[in-house]
Amino acid sequence: MRTTTVLALSLLLAVSTGLPAVAADPPSLVGTWSGPRERIAKVEGHVAGTATLVITDQQGMTFTGHLVRDYEGAVDIEEGLWGAFTPGGKLIVGADEEGIYSFALVDADTLDYCYVESGAAARAVCARLARQP
DSSP states (O other): OHHHHHHHHHHHHHHTTOOOSOOSSOOOOOEEEEEEEEEEETTTEEEEEEEEEEEEEEETTEEEEEEEEEETTSOOEEEEEEEEEOGGGSSEEEEOSSOEEEEEEEETTEEEEEEEEOSTTOEEEEEEEEEOO
16 A cells, blocks of 8 residues: 555645656656755654755666755764666656655756655655756
8 A cells, every 4th residue: 555655645745747758768767966955754843955866877767866954953864875767857766765755856966856755653754956066
């Protein structure tokens, strides 16, 4: 059930972007993307901070990298992530060791993402990230 819900939300997010269904070449996600984020968690409640996504390698329609997130008054946290996307990049998903990401390219330099974890430490976060020069 959890997988079905996450997949359905990923599809909804991808469809809502309005990007063409198929592009000739896969989009390049390699680089650094950063922006403000907000999270709500079962235990900690609402927290705001900054997210920096670094995509270090892309091969075809798969990529790897890490996400660094900071919170007011806390130590930065860095976690690896692995992702893949459909031809043209309309549907982009990723995972780390605890949860699942959904991504949507708004344009070549803007990437939206949401992240969810379920269970005792349930949490959800979304952000709009800008490609850094």
